[in-house]
Structure formats: structure tokens, C-alpha cells
Amino acid sequence: xxxxxxxxxxxxxxxxxxxxxxxxxxxxxxxxxxxxxxxxxxxxxxxxxxxxxxxxxxxxxxxxxxxxxxxxxxxxxxxxxxxxxxxxxxxxxxxxxxxxxxxxxxxxxxxxxxxxxxxxxxxxxxxxxxxxxxxxxxxxxxxxxxxxxxxxxxxxxxxxxxxxxxxxxxxxxxxxxxxxxxxxxxxxxxxxxxxxxxxxxxxxxxxxxxxxxxxxxxxxxxxxxxxxxxxxxxxxxxxxxxxxxxxxxxxxxxxxxxxxxxxxxxxxxxxxxxxxxxxxxxxxxxxxxxxxxxxxxxxxxxxxxxxxxxxxxxxxxxxxxxxxxxxxxxxxxxxxxxxxxxxxxxxxxxxxxxxxxxxx
Numbered sequence: 587x588x589x590x591x592x593x594x595x596x597x598x599x600x601x602x603x604x605x606x607x608x609x610x611x612x613x614x615x616x617x618x619x620x621x622x623x624x625x626x627x628x629x630x631x632x633x634x635x636x637x638x639x640x641x642x643x644x645x646x647x648x649x650x651x652x653x654x655x656x657x658x659x660x661x662x663x664x665x666x667x668x669x670x671x672x673x674x675x676x677x678x679x680x681x682x683x684x685x686x687x688x689x690x691x692x693x694x695x696x697x698x699x700x701x702x703x704x705x706x707x708x709x710x711x712x713x714x715x716x717x718x719x720x721x722x723x724x725x726x727x728x729x730x731x732x733x734x735x736x737x738x739x740x741x742x743x744x745x746x747x748x749x750x751x752x753x754x755x756x757x758x759x760x761x762x763x764x765x766x767x768x769x770x771x772x773x774x775x776x777x778x779x780x781x782x783x784x785x786x787x788x789x790x791x792x793x794x795x796x797x798x799x800x801x802x803x804x805x806x807x808x809x810x811x812x813x814x815x816x817x818x819x820x821x822x823x824x825x826x827x828x829x830x831x832x833x834x835x836x837x838x839x840x841x842x843x844x845x846x847x848x849x850x851x852x853x854x855x856x857x858x859x860x861x862x863x864x865x866x867x868x869x870x871x872x873x874x875x876x877x878x879x880x881x882x883x884x885x886x887x888x889x890x891x892x893x894x895x896x897x898x899x900x901x902x903x904x905x906x907x908x909x910x911x912x913x914x915x916x917x918x919x920x921x922x923x924x925x926x927x928x929x930x931x932x933x934x935x936x937x938x939x940x941x942x943x944x945x946x
């Protein structure tokens with residue numbers, strides 16, 4: 587497999603693999619300001635909740651280093667403005683605000699005395715988020731391994747692999763771990779309308795990994811469950827309310843409904859960074875509305891009659907009742923999710939405290 591990373595930050599540049607051009611072109615773009623990072627997130631040059639979280643963190647690093655401020659108070663004010671711009675780029679995925687807030691909190695808690703110290707702290711926290719993401723994804727794969735039969739057919743929606751993270755992946759990381767551990771796994775890849783992240787990106791990653799797969803249209807999942815049999819469905823997520831309601835790429839809810847109708851287990855891969863304890867249920871999660879051209883145009887050509895009204899929500903909410911289990915890096919969460927997700931968050935808190943203690 588050709589090594590790649592969705593995002594890297596170095597020497598005043600944030601380099602991103604342009605996911606809009608895959609699989610036809612493997613092209614990287616360089617962002618040199620937080621405004622450029624924000625625009626890249628908004629335009630889906632980079633996508634996937636963990637990856638855009640990292641992008642937001644590195645965007646703040648660029649804002650700190652590009653600022654002309656020579657006083658701590660002025661630089662902090664500049665970073666508040668930059669943080670607001672970055673958070674607004676895509677509102678549904680909580681990792682974006684989570685990562686930006688982490689960098690800001692690191693700076694605030696350290697009470698830096700110099701502009702240089704602020705810049706160093708921002709870079710250090712962004713790099714820490716990157717390192718954590720790699721560990722988290724690996725752990726999710728191992729936690730889920732007992733759920734995967736030795737021979738399994740699985741349906742996967744959207745893209746949750748190395749392209750959606752720093753590397754390895756969340757839901758696709760579960761599939762990858764099972765494959766690497768010798769399990770015979772084949773994947774039915776939802777094409778994932780309207781931007782085809784499944785057909786373009788997931789199929790591209792699975793091909794490189796040598797994992798058997800077929801691309802299917804989003805509406806075919808029920809057909810395959812009924813006629814050929816599916817062992818489980820696995821998806822990622824952009825935000826999880828504390829009751830287990832989950833926001834993910836539009837079409838996830840439909841897949842969960844089909845899975846319930848055919849008694850197919852439905853798993854969600856959720857790093858604890860995507861669990862939003864401030865949201866009591868899915869109704870409180872904001873749903874991003876994307877531009878109409880993603881629906882009424884295809885390959886640059888208009889495919890609808892003129893002046894047709896378009897609705898293009900990027901995400902939907904899958905109610906907790908339709909989710910068999912939520913896979914986190916700290917273990918499996920089962921209903922009632924209010925209890926099990928709170929337990930996972932407490933484990934994450936203790937783990938992070940232990941790491942900070944060892945660094946002291």
C-alpha cells in the first residue's frame with residue numbers, strides 16, 4: 587500500500603491531500619493561513635471528523651505564527667477571532683470545535699508570558715492531537731475485533747478510513763484490523779450520495795489495502811441484506827449525543843432502518859472526541875446544509891431542470907434505539923447509552939490525566 591496522510595503540519599504549512607480529486611488524482615495542497623484552512627474544510631478538501639479536527643488545530647497554529655502581535659494579550663485576541671472562523675467552517679462535526687477548544691485551553695491554562703510561548707504551546711497541542719488520533723484509531727479496531735466473525739460481509743457507509751483521520755481510520759479501521767488479523771471480510775461499499783465518498787474514497791482505500799469489496803448504490807443495502815445476507819453494518823460518526831443518538835453522513839439513518847428490518851447488527855465507531863456530553867439527544871445536534879450544486883450537478887453538468895428547489899443536508903441523526911453498540915477507544919458502549927458513554931468519557935478523562943501526570 588502506498589503510504590499517505592490526509593494532513594500534515596510542518597514549517598509554517600498545513601499540507602492536505604485534496605480528497606475532491608481522488609481517485610483520479612493524488613494531489614496535495616498547502617495552506618499557509620487559518621483562513622485557507624477554514625476554506626479547505628468548508629470545501630471538503632479535507633473531510634472526516636477526526637481529520638478536520640486536526641486541521642482546525644493546525645489552523646490555530648498558523649494563526650499564532652502569522653500574527654503580527656508582539657504582546658500576549660493581542661495575540662490571544664487574534665486567536666479568539668481565528669478560532670471562531672475555524673469552528674464555523676463545518677458545524678456538525680464536533681471534533682472541529684473540540685480540537686480548536688483544546689488548543690485554546692492549553693494556551694489559557696499555561697498562562698504564557700511571551701508570544702513565542704503561545705506559539706510553541708499551540709504547536710505542541712496540535713501535534714499531541716495528531717499522535718492521539720493514530721492511537722485512538724488503532725484501539726478502536728482492536729476493541730471491535732471480537733464483534734467481527736471469522737468470515738463476514740459488512741456494509742460500510744461514506745468514508746471513515748485514513749482519509750477521514752490522520753491515518754488508519756475508525757469504522758474502516760475496524761474492517762482493516764479484522765483483515766490484518768486474518769479474518770475473511772468483504773465489504774459492500776455504499777457509494778454515498780451526493781459526493782460519492784464511498785465510491786471514490788472508501789473503494790480507493792480498500793483497493794490499496796487488498797480488502798475484497800463491491801460498490802453498491804445507497805438504496806441497495808436492503809436488497810443485499812435480504813437476498814445475500816450481511817453480518818453487520820459499521821459506520822463512523824461526526825457527533826454523538828449523550829443518549830447515543832448519532833449524527834453521521836446523510837443516508838446513515840436509512841441504512842440503520844434497513845439493518846433493523848433484517849436483524850443485522852449496526853455498529854458505530856466513535857472516538858470519545860466525538861461524544862458531545864452537552865447534547866442530550868440528536869435533536870440538539872446542528873445539521874449542516876450544503877450547497878445545492880452538490881445535488882443538482884454531476885461532473886460539472888446540471889442534471890435537474892432549471893429552478894428546481896434542492897435540500898441538501900450533509901448529515902442525518904440515527905436514533906440510539908437503532909444502534910447495537912458504539913465502539914470507542916476505551917471499550918464497547920451498549921444501551922443504556924447515558925450510562926455507558928458517560929463511563930467511556932470518564933475513562934478518557936482518567937487516561938488523559940495520567941498522561942499529563944507523566945509529562946509533569
